[in-house]
Amino acid sequence: MVSVIIPSYNHEKYLKHRIDSVLNQTYQDFELIILDDKSKDNSKEVIESYRNNPKVSHILYNEVNSGTTFKQWKKGIELAKGDYIWIAESDDYADVTFLEKTMSLIEKNNSVLCFSQSYIIDEHDHIKRKKETVLESDSCTLDYFLSHLLLYGNVVYNASMVVFRKDAIDKSVWDKLARLKYCGDxxxxxxxxxxxxxxxxxxxxxxxxxxxxxSNVSNKAEVNGLTFLEGFPISKMIAKKQGIKLGKQFREKWFNEWQHYRSFYQLSKKTNLKIFLLFLKREPIIAYYELKRLFLRLFK
Structure with missing residues (x-):
């Protein structure tokens, strides 16, 4: 069984579409858990209209906003009876065959997690663009996924696109997630x-x-340097776990990414200083590259 968790916050406008897109799935072996994080709009009225649906196993309302979606993830997963979890974000929606096709591939490939491709849509459901495929074939090993796809960034960019095994969750991850604002997924x-x-x-x-x-959350995060402040420690953790040498290629990759973001997002002096200090503490050679760049620029 799949436990579908909808963590909802101020998405009254999209909530009915989201819930219906779950309930109308062609794959019907699921329960639905709806968690509202003290919404200020009329989300509760929408949610309550599904109170007696036989697929809805739990509806819970927070009395105080949790401050992070990951607390809602944790709460939903602790309630979940299924072997698999789908975090269905409350402002997204899915094709009715989403569960059928992801579960079919999970069973075929014995997968820890399976994701579909995604359309990027606007507030009015208009498709803005397509996200490119991630894997060359329909599956890859966990080692390849970590070493080649997750090492430098998050290719699984939206929780709604993923179904994953509940028993693969490392329970110690929740405390770490509580400290992250952008790179928690x-x-x-x-x-x-x-x-x-x-x-x-x-x-x-x-x-x-x-x-x-x-009001794009990702752009705000990039401008504040969170890709580096939160993401670099994750990259380094993956490299250590995979036995990847933190050599010249690794360092230059992160330095070049920093320079790209610095220029593209017009990072402030304060943000650049935070990133510099991060690298100085965790990977000093990258900080040295920046000092060298500034020195050469000064004496051009």
Whole structure:
């Protein structure tokens, strides 16, 4: 069975579409858990209209906002009866065959996690673009997933696109997630792959609709340097776990990424200083590259 968890917060506008897209799945071996994180809109009214649906096993309302979606993930997973989990974000929606096709591939490839391809949509459900495929075939080993795909960034960019095994969750991850504002899902997928046994699969169809709002959280995070402040320690953790040497290629990759972000997002002096100090503490040679760049620029 799949336990579908909808962590909801202020998404009254999209909530009915999301819940219906779960209930209408062609694969019907699931329970639905709806968790509202003290929404300020009329989300509760929408949620209550599903109170007596036989697929809905739990509806819970927080009296105080949790401050992080990962607390809601944890709460839902602790309630879950299924062997598999689908975190269905409340502002996204899915094709009705999403569970059928992801579960089919999970069974075929003995997968720890399986994700579909995604459309990026706007507030009005208009498709803005397609996200490219991640895997060359329909599956890969966990080692390949960690060493080649998750090492430098989060290729599994939206929780709604993923179904994963509950027993692969490292329970110690929750305390770490509470400290992250942007890269928590990257850490979560990495720990699943480290803790699980089997493969990673990708359905080569666009079955997930990932909503990109006008107030883009990702852009704000990039401008604040969170890709580096939160992401670099995750990358280094993966490298250590996989026995990957932190050599010239690793360091230059991260330095070049820093320079790209610095220019593209016009990072402030304060943000650049935070990133510099991070590298100085965790990988001093990357900080040295920056000092060298500044020195050469000064004496051009």
């Amino acid at each position: 990257w850490l979560f997928w990495a720990t699943l792959a480290m803790n699980g046994k089997g493969t990673v699969s990708e359905v080569k169809e666009y079955l997930n609709y990932f909503r990109n709002h006008s």
